[in-house]
Amino acid sequence: MSAANPPSSAKTSLVPPPDAVAPVRHPDAPAPGTPLGAHYDLCFGCGGGQPHGLHLVARAGEGVSVTAEFTVKPAHQGAPGLAHGGVLTSALDETLGSVNWLMHVIAVTGRLETDFLRPVPVDTVLHLDARVTAVHGRKIYSTATGRIGGPDGPVAVRADAVFIEVKVEHFIENGRQEEIRAAMDDPDQVRRARAFEVNP
Numbered sequence: 001m002s003a004a005n006p007p008s009s010a011k012t013s014l015v016p017p018p019d020a021v022a023p024v025r026h027p028d029a030p031a032p033g034t035p036l037g038a039h040y041d042l043c044f045g046c047g048g049g050q051p052h053g054l055h056l057v058a059r060a061g062e063g064v065s066v067t068a069e070f071t072v073k074p075a076h077q078g079a080p081g082l083a084h085g086g087v088l089t090s091a092l093d094e095t096l097g098s099v100n101w102l103m104h105v106i107a108v109t110g111r112l113e114t115d116f117l118r119p120v121p122v123d124t125v126l127h128l129d130a131r132v133t134a135v136h137g138r139k140i141y142s143t144a145t146g147r148i149g150g151p152d153g154p155v156a157v158r159a160d161a162v163f164i165e166v167k168v169e170h171f172i173e174n175g176r177q178e179e180i181r182a183a184m185d186d187p188d189q190v191r192r193a194r195a196f197e198v199n200p
């Protein structure tokens with residue numbers, strides 16, 4: 001797609017087309033309850049190497065779903081004492097991004113639409129839940145919620161998304177060489193696979 005010729009809104013719809021199919025869990029996907037770990041140490045969403053990142057921790061769920069937690073820190077404020085909306089959207093984006101690994105697919109966010117239902121104070125644990133609802137070619141349709149006060153608490157944020165499956169070239173051609181080289185040299189084989197689409 002060229003930047004000068006963006007897709008029409010019909011092409012970026014969050015509603016799966018009628019011939020979309022159900023997502024298929026990869027046979028080697030981690031068992032429900034298994035922590036997924038960071039896909040990249042410097043990822044703003046999940047990496048341990050980002051001091052002000054979200055440090056989001058995700059676990060495999062049933063089917064093609066994950067659960068995750070993110071604790072809102074003072075560095076994540078927008079209004080005094082409240083989480084910034086963009087940060088909450090990042091937490092939803094990261095959780096939705098991680099669920100694609102259960103299909104052993106590498107995908108990037110194409111479209112993400114967030115509803116903000118309740119304010120989220122600093123120190124709150126946001127309990128996230130994301131699942132893939134449908135797949136159509138390279139398009140992956142998914143949905144996520146973020147609850148406060150516990151995993152069964154009220155929904156504070158929710159999002160619907162379309163992720164687009166990409167090949168390793170997406171990162172190699174568009175990323176900075178120094179980070180790409182470092183990620184490729186990562187001794188953790190699973191993390192390397194998740195970043196670069198090579199089945200371990």
Ligand SMILES: CCCCCCCC(=O)SCCNC(=O)CCNC(=O)[C@H](O)C(C)(C)COP(=O)(O)OP(=O)(O)OC[C@H]1O[C@@H](n2cnc3c(N)ncnc32)[C@H](O)[C@@H]1OP(=O)(O)O
Nearest residue numbers: 001007011012013093094097108109110111137139162164
């Ligand atoms: C590795 C895990 C990382 C996880 C981190 C958390 C997730 C992220 O934040 S990823 C970072 C944010 N996202 C990005 O940077 C993506 C930037 N965008 C791009 O690189 C490109 O536009 C990209 C790859 C999405 C699509 O480009 P391209 O590969 O040329 O696809 P293209 O052939 O135009 O479209 C393929 C299909 O996707 C659809 N599509 C393309 N863009 C969108 C969009 N924005 N929304 C919905 N659908 C779209 C097209 O309509 C087309 O559908 P169909 O097959 O039915 O015709």
